[in-house]
Amino acid sequence: MSLIRMGVDIGGTFTDVVLEKDGQSFSTKVLTTYAAPENAIIDGMQQVCAKAGVLPGDIGQIIHGTTLATNALIERRGAKTALITTQGFRDVIEMRTESRFEQYDLNLNLPEPLLPRQSRFTVAERVDATGAVLVPLDRAEVAAVADQIAEAGYTSVAVGLIHSYLNAAHERMVREVLAERLPDVMVSISAEVSPQMREYERFNTVVANAYIKPLMKSYLGRLRGRLQEEGVGCAVFLMHSGGGIISIESAAEFPVRLVESGPAGGAVFAANIAARYGLDKVLSFDMGGTTAKICLIKNQTPKTARVFEVARTYRFKKGSGMPISIPVIDMVEIGAGGGSLAHVDAMRQIRVGPESAGSEPGPACYGRGGLRPAVTDADLVLGKLDPDNFAGGAFALDVAASRAALEAVLGDALGMEAEEAAFGLAEVVDENMANAARVHAVENGEDLSEYTMIAFGGAAPLHAGRLCEKLGVQRLLVPPGAGVGSAIGFLRAPFSFEANRSVYMKLSDFDPARIKSLLTELQAEAREFVRSCDATSPVLSEFKVYMRYTGQGWEIPIALTEAHAMTPDVAEFEALFEADYVKLFGRAVTGLDVEITVWAVNATTPRQAVEKVVEVQDSGRALPSGNRRMFDPAKGSFLSAQVVLRSSLAPGDGVSGPAVITEDETTIIVPSSRRAICQPDGCIDLTVAQEA
C-alpha cells in the first residue's frame, strides 16, 4: 500500500479536505471554524477517513495550506508588535510610496500601516549602499529600546534596518540584545525574512511576519496537538506562497510565506494537469464567489514573482494593499465572482464588482433578501444554471427574484428586459476577466492564442467557455474535483524553498568568483529548508537572476542552468538577457550596460512523476438527459442546449455546444462554438468545433 496522504485547505468559508489512497481520492468540504480552525480539520479528516475506510493513524503525510495568515493581515488580528528601525526612517511603512492609488477621489484614505507610529522605535546606526558601516550600532541604545518594548508589553518585534540585505550584522546584533533581555519576545529580522532592496517592501514584509508569528505559531502548535490526540503521528507540512511545501517549524518561523498558500495550491493543481496532458502553455482560471484568479503556467511550472500585494482595501486596486516581498506564484486577482454585484454608473454603463453579495444575503436568487443582481443571477436567467439542481439540488434558486433584481437595478435604468440585462452583466464580467488575462499576458510577452485554459473553482466552468472565445484560446480543460482544487494541488507540490538576495552587479563589473560564491551560499540556504523536510530525496536547484539595462526600473527574471551559475560567463548572461528582453519588448537596446539586481535559488525535490493521459478520440456517444433554453453570447440569442450529466460521461463521449454538463459542484457551459469530450481522467476537454 502506498503512503496515504491528506491535503487540507482552510479557506475563508470552507475548509477542504482531500485524502488520497492507492490512487483514489476522497474529499469533503466543512465550514471553517474561525475560533479554532483545527476543529474543522479534525472534522473533515474524520469524514474522509470514514469514506476511505482508514483510521487517522493510517495517514502517512499531511499537507496543509491556509488563508489564516492572509486573514490575520486583512482583519488586523495580529500580535502586539513593535518595529525597530534605523534612526531617520521611523515612518517608512506609513509613508508608503507617497502617492495616491486612485487619482480622482478627493476623499481617498490610505490604508493604515500594520503598526501605529508609537510602536515604531529607532536606533542610531547606518549601513551604506555598498554594505559598509557608516554609523556603528551601540548595544546600550538597543538595550534601552528593549526596556521600552518590555514596559509597553510587545510580544513580537520586527527589525528592519536600512541596507540590511547587504549587511545584516546590525539586525543580528539587535536580535541578540533582545534575546538577552526579552527572551519571551519573538523576533523577526528583515535580512532573513526578505533580504531584498527597497525598504518599504522589506520593512513591511518583516513587520507582517512579526505581526502574525505568535498567532500562527500557536495555531500550528495546537494543530499538532489535536492531530496527536486523534492518533495521527505523521509529519505535517505547510504549503507556501511559492507553490512548494516546507516544514511546520519553518512555517512557524516565517509565517508570512504562508500568505496566499491556498491560491498557490490551485496553480499547482493546474500545473499538474498540464503535465498530465503535456501542455507547455497553460492559463489557469479559478473563479469562486468573490474573486477570480488567473495564472500563467509555462512548461508545467506556474510563473513566480518576488513581490505581491495583500489586503487590498479599495476595489482590488493596485497599490491599495500592502506589499509583501517573498517568492510567490504570480497571480492576477480581480473582484469578479459568482456573488459580484452589478450596478449602472453615471455613463449608464453596467459595472460589475468588486462588491460581492457574499453568502449572506447572497445573490438575489438565493432568496435570502438579496435585492441586487449578482453574476449568479445573470447566469440563472441566461439558462446557464438549473434552478432546481443547484449545488446538487441542496436548495432551489428563485428565477423570479433574479429577474426582479436585474430589472430593478439594470433594466429600468437602461430600458432592458431581464434577459438583455443578464446578457450585459455576464458580458461585462467576462470582459473584465478577459482584459485582466490579456494585460497579464502582454506584461509577460505571451500570446494567449497559443494557450490552453484550465478552469476550476465553483464559478469558473460557467464562464470559462466564453472567456476562451474572447481570448482566442482554442482549448479548455475542466478537471474533476475542481471544487477542492487547491487541496489536491497541495498533494502535488514538491518540497521547495526559494532563497533570494539583492546584490547589484553590472555586467561591466562581472565577477564570476563572487557570483559562484553568492549562488552557492543561497543554494545551501535553500537546500537546508528542503532537507529539513526530506532527508533522502534528491534536491534540484533552480537558479534565477533579475536583470535590466542600467537606468531602467523594471527587472526581468532570467533562468540560469547550473552550469551558468557555477561557471558564470558574461557573454552568456548578456545573451540570455537580450533574448528574453527582445521576447518581452520587441527590441534590444544597443550600447547600454546591463545589471543584475536580485539573485535567487529555488531548491526543490523533483516534481512527482505524472501518469500521462492517453487522450481519446471523440466517439460521439454522450446521452443528453434533456434540453434547456440557454443564451449564447457569441450568437447573441437563446438556443436550445443539450443537458448532459457529467457522471454519465465515459471517456470519448462528446457533445457539441450549445450544451451544459452538470454535476453537483458546478456546471460546465459548452458554447455553440465548442465541442466537449470526456477524457479518461475525467477532464472535460472543450475544443473549437469544426465547421459543419
Place this chain on the structure above:
Amino acid sequence: MAQHSTVAYQVMWNRLISVVEEQAQALVRTAFSTSVREAGDLSAGVYDSRGRMLAQAVTGTPGHVNAMADALAHFIRRIGRENIFEGDVYITNDPWEGTGHLHDFTVVTPSFHKGNLVGFFACTAHVVDIGGRGFGADAASVYEEGLYLPIMKFAERGVVDKTLLHILRGNVRQPDQLVGDLYALATCNEIGHRRLIDMMQEFDLDDLQGIAEFIFEASRRATVERIAALPQMQATGAMTVDGFDTPITIAVKLTIAGDHILTDFTGTSGVDKKGINCPLVYAKAYACYALKCAIAPEIPNNAASLEPFRVTAPAGAIVNALHPAPVALRHIIGHFVPDAVYDALDKIIPGVVPAEGAGCLCNFQLSLRSVDGTGARAEVLTFNSGGAGARPAHDGLNATAFPSGVMTMPIEATEHAGPVIIWRKELRPDSGGAGAQRGGLGQFMEVGAREGYEFDFSAMFDRVNHPARGRRGGAPGAPTTIGQDNGAEMRGKGKQFVPAGRRVMLALPGGAGYGEANARDPATVKRDLARGYISAGAAARDYGLDAATIAEVQAKVRKGEEI
C-alpha cells in the same frame, strides 16, 4: 458590417480602456527615465480617425490629461492627411503642441485597418535628457533648455529617419537611452494598434465611428448632467506662491454655464524670467483635473468628457507662457493650479474641496563630483511630497502627492543611483495645519554625499514664504525650510553648491487644516499626540488639551495601551 447592441458597445469601450492601460504599462517597463518608471510620468491614448480621443490611460500625472486630447489635432494639421501612410510614426517634443516642456516626447502612430485609416495611438513620456542646460529652472529661454523637435515623421512607411536619429544622438547627454525611449514609445503604440485591430475583427468593425459616438454621447451627457446640477454662477479665487525670485499670483474666475465650465486665468502674474513658466495646455490639464475630481471623478477622460471643461488665459500670463519662454519646470506652477481653482470652486460648492496643500512636488536633483580629482560624476533626481490639505471630512494625507500622482523612490534605490546618502526621510510632526480636520504632515529629509564627494543641489521647492492656507478657520500648514547642517542658508529654488561633508536639511511643507481646531474630536487629538503627529506643545496650544490629559496619553503610550 454587423449591427451592434448596447452591450457590445459597452464591451468595446471597456476593451479600449484596457488597451490604453496596456500601452502605458509597456512604457513603464521599458523607459529609462526615472520619472517614467518610478513616478508614472507618461500617458497613452487611442483616437478615432478625426483625432478625437476615445480613451486615455490613468497614470501618475494629470498634466497629460488635456495635452494628450489636444495634441492629435496638431499632428494631423502639421503632417497633413494626404501624408499619413500605413507604417508611419510621428514625433514631437514641442512644449506648446505636446505636453509642456522639451523633456516630454509625444509619439503618434496612425492605425490602418483593411487599408483605411481608422484611428491613432499616441503616447508621451518624460525622457532622461534633451541636451541644453539639463533639467532645471535656470534657462532664460526655451532655446537653452535643449533640442527642439517640431512635429515630424520619426518613421515613414515603416522606415525610421536615420538623419533625425543622428541629430538627436549628437545633441543629448545619454543618446542610447533617449533612442531606447523613442523606440519604446513607438512600440507601445504598436501594441495598442494590434489590440485595436483584434477588437475590430472580433466585432466585425470597418471603422470606429459607431463606438466613438457611443462613447462620446454617454460621456458628454454624464458630464453635462453633473455641470447642470451645480449652482449656475461665477466665483473668483486666487493664490500666491513663492515663484523663483518674485511671488506669483494665480487668479481664477470660474463660470458654471449650463453645459460647460469656463476657467479664466485673467489677473494671473506674467511669465517669470526663469524656467517655471507653464504653457496653457499644461495649466489647462491641471484645472480640468481639479474640476473633474470634485465634480465628475468617475467619468473617464475622452474628447467628449473633457470638452465641457474650458480654459482661457491671457497670452503671456505664467499659465499661458508663449514661445520662447523657458518652461522646463512648468510642473511647479501647474501643480498649484488646483489649489487656485478650489479657492473659487469652494464658493460655488462649499464642503467639497480640500484646504490648500503642499501643492508642487518637492523634487531636487544632485550633481555629485568626487573631490579627489578623478572627475567621477553622478546625477541623482528624487521625488518627494509634502502634506496634502485637509478635507471636509478627513485629515489631509501625510507626505502624499496632490495633485500629482507620482511615487517616491526607495532611498535604498536612490543610494544605488549615485554616491548620495539620505540620512533622514520621515514625517514632520506639527507641520499639518491645525483644524477640525488636520492638514497632512510634511516630511524631514537630510541629504549628503558619500565621503569624498561634493555636490550642486538643484532645489525645486515652493511654499517657503507662502505656506498652504486653511479653509473655514483651519490653520496654515508649516512652510518649507531649507539650510545646511552648519546653519548655512539656502534658497528654495535654483542650483546651490554644497561642500564635502555638509548635509542639506529639508523640512517639506505641511497641508493646511479645515475647520476650527477647537471643533476637532478630542479622541483624534489624543491619537495624534500618541502617534507623535503633534507634539505635547501643539496639543495644548492648538487644541487646548490639558496637561493631565497629555500626561495620561504619554503614560498610555509608554505602557503600550491602545489610544
